[in-house]
Amino acid sequence: MKYKAIDSIQDLHNFGEFGGVNPSISDSSTYTFLSAKKMFDTFEGKTEGCYLYTRHSSPSNLYLGEALAALEGSEAANVTASGMGAITAVILQICSAGDHIVCSRTVYGGTYAFLKNLLPKFGIQTSFVDITKLDSLAHTIQSNTKMIFCEAVSNPLLEVADLRGLAKIAENTNIPLVVDNTFSPLSITPVKIGADVVIQSLTKFINGMSDGVAGAICASKDFCLELKDVNAGAGMLLGSTLDSQRAAAILKNMRTLHIRMQKHSSNAMYLAKKFEEIGLKVSYPGLRSHPGHEVMKAQMNPEFGFGGILTLDLEDLDKANALMEAMQHKNLGYLAVSLGFYKTLFSAPGTSTSSEIPIDEQKKMGLSNGLLRISVGLDHDIERTFKSMLECMLALGILPREQMATTAI
Numbered sequence: 091m092k093y094k095a096i097d098s099i100q101d102l103h104n105f106g107e108f109g110g111v112n113p114s115i116s117d118s119s120t121y122t123f124l125s126a127k128k129m130f131d132t133f134e135g136k137t138e139g140c141y142l143y144t145r146h147s148s149p150s151n152l153y154l155g156e157a158l159a160a161l162e163g164s165e166a167a168n169v170t171a172s173g174m175g176a177i178t179a180v181i182l183q184i185c186s187a188g189d190h191i192v193c194s195r196t197v198y199g200g201t202y203a204f205l206k207n208l209l210p211k212f213g214i215q216t217s218f219v220d221i222t223k224l225d226s227l228a229h230t231i232q233s234n235t236k237m238i239f240c241e242a243v244s245n246p247l248l249e250v251a252d253l254r255g256l257a258k259i260a261e262n263t264n265i266p267l268v269v270d271n272t273f274s275p276l277s278i279t280p281v282k283i284g285a286d287v288v289i290q291s292l293t294k295f296i297n298g299m300s301d302g303v304a305g306a307i308c309a310s311k312d313f314c315l316e317l318k319d320v321n322a323g324a325g326m327l328l329g330s331t332l333d334s335q336r337a338a339a340i341l342k343n344m345r346t347l348h349i350r351m352q353k354h355s356s357n358a359m360y361l362a363k364k365f366e367e368i369g370l371k372v373s374y375p376g377l378r379s380h381p382g383h384e385v386m387k388a389q390m391n392p393e394f395g396f397g398g399i400l401t402l403d404l405e406d407l408d409k410a411n412a413l414m415e416a417m418q419h420k421n422l423g424y425l426a427v428s429l430g431f432y433k434t435l436f437s438a439p440g441t442s443t444s445s446e447i448p449i450d451e452q453k454k455m456g457l458s459n460g461l462l463r464i465s466v467g468l469d470h471d472i473e474r475t476f477k478s479m480l481e482c483m484l485a486l487g488i489l490p491r492e493q494m495a496t497t498a499i
């Protein structure tokens with residue numbers, strides 16, 4: 091059998107420069123040009139494959155961007171210094187003073203705070219809506235609405251957005267649909283079902299190591315270039331560029347994402363079913379009882395499951411805190427925010443990652459202060475994990491003993 095000869099720089103680059111199995115890390119903040127004219131043309135955005143200055147782009151960031159574009163099925167992707175760096179750049183690129191945004195009311199607390207508290211200073215207003223009610227959402231669109239923003243699976247309530255339905259509204263009104271897919275990488279591919287821009291906090295599942303902060307914007311080539319424009323690009327001018335060293339590390343970690351997501355999902359599904367069986371108030375998109383179950387089924391890539399996050403509503407903050415402390419004591423996970431780690435992570439969002447949302451609004455959206463968000467880890471023996479969790483609940487009186495008597499553990 092004859093193999094095609096490697097005959098271009100592009101081929102070599104795909105093999106990793108100098109023959110390494112991983113691309114070399116670009117350890118430079120600035121790049122040389124052989125001619126002054128080429129430097130000028132690069133500033134003007136007229137060259138391809140030229141590097142200028144790492145805040146604009148770097149080979150390591152480009153490799154990670156290419157991998158993320160392939161992951162999300164977008165034409166291109168830019169990487170950023172954090173998920174919030176991606177969200178803020180996208181919003182400020184698309185919206186100007188006097189514009190309006192329609193956003194799901196259940197989004198990450200930082201996103202909510204940015205839209206609610208910071209953007210009005212720049213004359214941008216947001217209507218927070220129930221994303222599962224497409225009819226009423228359509229009525230909140232105004233002549234100055236410039237964006238529909240949601241999370242594919244929301245933080246922390248795990249509401250599932252009907253992305254096909256939202257994409258139809260977005261298309262009919264000519265408004266971009268921006269989807270934060272941080273909770274459901276691989277499980278959902280929003281671009282394939284109509285999203286215009288997909289955002290990822292790489293800090294979570296995609297990196298999976300809880301050792302770095304990063305984000306991504308997956309979109310059309312034109313939009314990604316616009317963000318990098320030296321004169322008016324929000325990515326370039328707000329300065330939320332990812333460091334090349336971190337980009338290279340994330341790219342390597344991302345190579346195992348497909349395996350990790352399958353395990354996160356199967357472990358979360360196991361625990362969710364068990365918690366439901368014993369009568370706990372559990373929410374997980376993989377359960378038939380979840381209001382978004384059918385929507386999720388209709389838009390997911392089934393081989394990656396329903397994701398690694400579930401919530402347990404203990405309806406009381408003290409109980410929730412006691413359970414988290416007990417589970418940590420038994421080494422079942424860590425009392426920590428964030429998600430997508432090998433180890434289970436749990437927190438009470440009402441007093442942590444969603445604390446930016448005022449209490450009355452938390453109540454309106456159904457976020458009780460006894461809600462536990464659990465990012466299920468990669469435990470090899472999830473049955474054993476469940477049994478130990480039950481022991482914690484029993485010891486704390488979270489499960490009535492009568493209920494336990496009927497529960498095989």
Ligand code: PLP
Nearest residue numbers: 172173174198245272291293304
């Ligand atoms: N989007 C979601 C859904 C998140 O949960 C988070 C952080 O928790 C972010 C965005 C922000 O990401 P980062 O912390 O990387 O800025």
